[in-house]
Every structure is written in C-alpha cells, then in structure tokens.
Amino acid sequence: MIEIVDKKICTGCSACVSICPTSAIYFESDYEGFVYPKTDKDNCIKCKRCIKVCPTYNEYRSNNNENPDVYAGWNKNEEVRLNSTSGGVFTLLAQYILNNNGYVVAAEYREDFSVYHTIISNLNDIKKQRQSKYLQSDINDVFVKIKKLLNEENLVLFCGTPCQNAGLKSYLGKEYENLFLCDFICRGVISPKVFKKYLIDIEEQYGQKITKVHFKHKLWGWNKFSTRIDLENNQVYQKNRDEDLYMVGYLKYNLYLRPCCYNCKFKTLPRQADLSLGDFWGIGENNSKLDDNKGTSVIIVNSNKGNFLLEKICDNMEIKQQRIEDVIKGNDCLFNSPEIGKFRGYFFDNLDKISFTALIEKIILKQNKISIREYIKIILKKFRLK
Numbered sequence: 436m437i438e439i440v441d442k443k444i445c446t447g448c449s450a451c452v453s454i455c456p457t458s459a460i461y462f463e464s465d466y467e468g469f470v471y472p473k474t475d476k477d478n479c480i481k482c483k484r485c486i487k488v489c490p491t492y493n494e495y496r497s498n499n500n501e502n503p504d505v506y507a508g509w510n511k512n513e514e515v516r517l518n519s520t521s522g523g524v525f526t527l528l529a530q531y532i533l534n535n536n537g538y539v540v541a542a543e544y545r546e547d548f549s550v551y552h553t554i555i556s557n558l559n560d561i562k563k564q565r566q567s568k569y570l571q572s573d574i575n576d577v578f579v580k581i582k583k584l585l586n587e588e589n590l591v592l593f594c595g596t597p598c599q600n601a602g603l604k605s606y607l608g609k610e611y612e613n614l615f616l617c618d619f620i621c622r623g624v625i626s627p628k629v630f631k632k633y634l635i636d637i638e639e640q641y642g643q644k645i646t647k648v649h650f651k652h653k654l655w656g657w658n659k660f661s662t663r664i665d666l667e668n669n670q671v672y673q674k675n676r677d678e679d680l681y682m683v684g685y686l687k688y689n690l691y692l693r694p695c696c697y698n699c700k701f702k703t704l705p706r707q708a709d710l711s712l713g714d715f716w717g718i719g720e721n722n723s724k725l726d727d728n729k730g731t732s733v734i735i736v737n738s739n740k741g742n743f744l745l746e747k748i749c750d751n752m753e754i755k756q757q758r759i760e761d762v763i764k765g766n767d768c769l770f771n772s773p774e775i776g777k778f779r780g781y782f783f784d785n786l787d788k789i790s791f792t793a794l795i796e797k798i799i800l801k802q803n804k805i806s807i808r809e810y811i812k813i814i815l816k817k818f819r820l821k
C-alpha cells in the first residue's frame with residue numbers, strides 16, 4: 436500500500452496508480468493543487484506492486500548513454516517551427532511515427548485548459564499536442580493503453596517530463612523495441628490549480644472567455660518569448676516573460692513548482708528517454724547562424740533508438756553537432772533544480788484568499804523590499820571591510 440509521507444519524493448508519475456491490479460490506488464489533489472496517490476484500503480490486497488514500481492522509492496536508473504551526442508537544430512518547416520516552443524523537433528518525431536502507422540502519446544489541453552496526455556494516430560491531431568503547457572499533465576490511463584499497444588506490436592512515441600518517462604519505463608518493466616521515448620530539459624511542473632486561478636483572473640479582466648493559450652509565443656522572437664491568450668471577440672492578451680505574472684512567478688520567483696521539482700532526481704545523465712529536447716539558449720554566442728530568433732532546439736541523443744529516430748527526421752532539419760557544455764551554459768535546468776522561492780509558503784497559504792494577480796503583485800513588493808534590504812547590507816558590509 437503506497438502512502439506518501441514525504442511529498443518531496445512523489446512526482447505524481449502515475450506508475451503506482453497504473454500498476455495496481457485491483458484499482459485501489461487513485462489520485463487526490465492537495466491544497467496546493469498537486470495530485471498524490473491514495474489507497475482504498477478495502478480494495479488493497481497488499482501485493483506491494485505500487486511500492487516496487489515507484490521510480491523514486493527505488494532510485495530507478497536508466498541504461499542510456501552517459502556521454503550522449505548533442506545537436507542544435509530546427510524543423511525546416513517555418514510555420515511549424517514558429518508554432519512550436521523551441522525548434523519544432525517534436526512535430527518531426529510525431530510525423531515519422533504516425534507516417535509509420537504508429538501512435539503518439541503527448542500532452543494537450545482539454546476544453547477547460549486542464550492538461551492531459553492523449554494518444555493520437557492521425558497527423559491532423561499533432562497540432563493539439565504541439566507546444567509546451569507549463570503545468571502538470573494528467574497521465575490518466577495512458578500507461579495502461581501504451582502497454583496494450585506495444586504488446587499488439589504497434590509503434591509508440593511517448594513524450595513527457597523526465598519523471599513521467601521514468602514512471603512509464605518502470606511500469607512497463609521491460610524494454611520494448613517498438614517504444615520510443617522523448618523527454619525534455621524540464622524546469623519543473625506547476626500546479627493545475629495555480630494555472631486555473633491565473634486564467635480566471637484574465638477572463639475577469641477582459642470579461643470574456645478564453646479560447647486559446649500559447650506559452651512562449653514568438654511574436655517578439657524566440658529569445659523574447661511571450662504568453663499569448665486569445666479570448667472571445669478576438670481580444671488578445673500578450674505579455675513578455677517579465678510582465679506575464681504567471682511566468683514571473685514560475686521563472687523568477689520559483690513560487691509554485693511541485694515539491695519534488697526543487698530536488699529533481701531526473702536532472703542527470705544518463706537521461707530517461709531516447710531523445711531529450713530543449714531550448715538551445717545562448718547558441719547564438721557560439722555561432723550566430725544558429726540563432727535567427729525563430730527557435731533553436733537542443734537535441735540530446737541518449738540511445739541507439741534515439742539515434743535511429745534522429746536519422747529518420749534529419750533531412751527535414753537544419754542541424755549541427757554541439758557539446759553538452761554549451762547546453763549547460765544557457766540551460767541550468769539540464770542538471771540543476773531551481774531553489775525553493777522565498778515566498779512559496781506565503782503564496783500557497785494565500786492562494787484561496789485573494790486573486791492570483793493580487794497575490795503575485797504582493798510578492799513582487801515583498802521580494803523587492805528584501806532586495807533593497809539585502810543591497811544595503813552588502814554596502815554596509817563593504818564599508819565595514821574597508
């Protein structure tokens with residue numbers, strides 16, 4: 436019977452829920468809005484499969500390459516590239532799998548803008564899975580369905596966070612030649628409850644229903660990405676990363692990541708997936724031709740299967756080999772977890788009391804006061820030293 440005593444170790448990957456033979460394990464949201472497994476004791480047969488499958492309890496290790504090859508590149512299809520978060524490589528992978536009668540499992544929005552993993556078999560559906568959604572995706576029953584598809588000898592591509600990839604591998608319990616895994620360099624996932632509160636504020640500000648959400652929109656370029664939200668009556672909210680309060684709380688103040696994301700066990704080599712994608716921030720400093728501000732992907736090739744996939748799509752890419760050191764320079768999140776924000780506790784204590792916008796504005800004020808105090812301390816210290 437699985438019991439989460441320390442929330443910092445549970446990624447919510449869903450391996451335990453998926454493996455339970457009596458469906459005794461289910462997810463329940465806590466007050467922060469993150470889901471954790473609970474056990475229905477009446478249905479639990481104490482087989483302990485839930486504990487054995489957990490990739491964090493068991494320090495799950497990947498057999499992939501510890502010195503992977505690294506590339507910078509992008510999809511030659513300009514429209515797809517501009518509509519993707521980084522260089523549009525995910526779409527090429529998905530197209531290859533679907534063109535070979537396979538299935539692609541990745542994250543898309545529901546009508547209410549919650550995020551869940553879906554299984555597609557049609558090229559037209561790739562656009563729903565395209566683009567990063569900065570909140571935790573609901574895995575629902577896709578692990579169980581993936582196992583069935585694999586056993587029926589179908590090709591499957593799974594794309595998700597490194598911990599979701601670890602959860603899927605652990606749940607499957609053996610290697611499948613027909614399974615391709617793709618993860619990404621991951622800063623961490625946000626609580627769905629926080630995202631909902633943010634969207635409610637925008638709908639209230641505009642007095643209209645939201646019709647579309649697009650993170651890391653490239654209107655002002657990939658390097659100056661922005662958040663674009665479309666509303667009814669053709670109204671558009673568009674703010675850059677320093678003005679959109681959701682991104683400010685995520686990227687600048689580290690306020691609302693899942694507790695395990697502040698100490699992620701999967702930000703390491705070897706990686707979990709066959710291919711790891713990301714943004715090649717700073718690549719223009721090495722080679723200005725590789726940053727035209729439309730999105731350059733990092734592609735890390737972790738296994739022979741990853742290499743096979745890359746060979747299949749590279750004719751449709753601009754691509755150049757790089758060094759892993761160059762990825763780290765611009766992308767700390769490859770190996771390091773963000774620090775817990777000073778006001779994370781304050782944020783969640785007040786989330787149900789005031790609006791998301793008012794809460795973040797308060798935190799910005801508090802944070803700035805601290806910064807002034809810290810600045811004065813540094814100056815005083817300098818004087819004392821003299």
Ligand SMILES: Cc1cc2nc3c(=O)[nH]c(=O)nc-3n(C[C@H](O)[C@H](O)[C@H](O)COP(=O)(O)OP(=O)(O)OC[C@H]3O[C@@H](n4cnc5c(N)ncnc54)[C@H](O)[C@@H]3O)c2cc1C
Nearest residue numbers: 519520521522523524525541542565566568594622713714
């Ligand atoms: C929560 C999160 C944090 C990230 N942090 C970083 C980072 O710190 N540094 C970095 O370089 N890159 C990060 N990325 C990855 C980056 O944003 C792109 O997703 C990646 O480079 C692929 O881009 P693309 O243009 O090839 O494809 P895109 O078309 O943008 O494809 C995105 C892929 O990610 C999947 N996906 C989207 N949202 C989720 C989600 N919530 N959960 C699981 N899967 C999802 C989609 O289904 C799709 O498969 C993050 C992505 C997410 C979702």
